[in-house]
Amino acid sequence: MRGETQDRGPKRPNGAREAEILTLLHRADAALTPGEVTERLGGGLAYSTVVTILTRMHAKDLLTRTPRGRAYAYAPVTDDAGFAARRMRTVLEERPDREAVLARFADTLSDTDADLLRHLLDPEQKPGR
């Protein structure tokens, strides 16, 4: 995994770049400005690209930011579970065929399906329970 995230090319999907920057921010001790992020990425991305990505991630609630000097310093949203939840809701939802990739335990039900299911599970159920 490490090798993959370090491998930067011009055609990297946005999700991968965001994940890379998130990992970097998670490993940093303090909040980082776009300049510091660019520097730590080792020249793979332009400063303006980093600013764009950080702004977008902030808009998605993946990052918090505080003013520092003329720029903002960005830090990941701290609680791990909340972070995972937000990632699932935002990054993957951009993909049109996400549902074909995520294996959901139980699909959504129509109202008739729900009734049918209640009956299947409990055939003895009395009407007007």
Next chain:
Amino acid sequence: MHVAVYVPLLLCLPAPLGARPLAERCEPRLATWLLTASALVLGAASTVSLGLLAATGLLRVPQLAALGHWSAHTAQRDAPAELSVALIAGLLLGGALVTAARMLWRRARTLASAAVDAACMPTRDGLVVVDDEVPDAFAVPGLPGRVVVSTGMLDRLDRSERAVLLAHERAHLSGHHYAFVALAQLGASANPLLRPLAAAVTYTIERWADEDAAARTGDRGRVARTVGKAALAQHSRPAPPRPAGAALGILGFLGRRGPLASAGPVPRRVAALLAPPLDRHRILATTTAAVLVAATLATAEATRDLHLLLETVGVS
């Protein structure tokens, strides 16, 4: 070539009719393999057929013949298909290749981004618990993949039911079910007639994971109740005052097959788990295998015929 080239195309027509019986009556693991293989083989064979037909058309274009130093006249005389057929085949071939390539590219990107997401999720034994009231649970494919469960879902399940849910989601990951879905959808994107096969695969992988969870926990009835409970927990509408009465009336009137035939995947999964386990349906499996062998042989035959035609017209 006059006949063989059309065989794979014709075999795609009844394929959708076989999808449902395979999904409903055959042991789910075998059904998944058969459906995925069918979508792939028929998708590939029908695409090759379109390519062969289009090639016979190209051979007859005088300008191309002059460029390649072959005889457009002989091609015209010996061509197995009308020029219009070749033209239509060419257009369909273009469409098939473009949609298949787009599907493949898109899916590869989604799977890659899911893998990155999975790797970024903090975890203990591949399980990610998300602090969220809304009940939800799913598996994210990756290297390794992750099972994501919300606290809302965990709160609604007891200990044994949680074990069922985890066994089900882990079966998806360890069985590489996303790959079956992707390959079946690839075949269907090359040939839209095969879409019912791909749709059936998304159902049979759920059945496969259900039966896997049942084998692991040793109780099919409990798996049925857990699937139902989880689905009902996610269903936004609360139970109406007299749900069972209404359903019971319909069920009693139409019999057990009636409402289930048109029901969504969850009630069908639950019903399948409450019924005795399915065996490997010999007749269905043999028929499917025969169809796939016929498609492959016909493609080989048609390709050999095109090769002979190329030699006759003098393509070096």
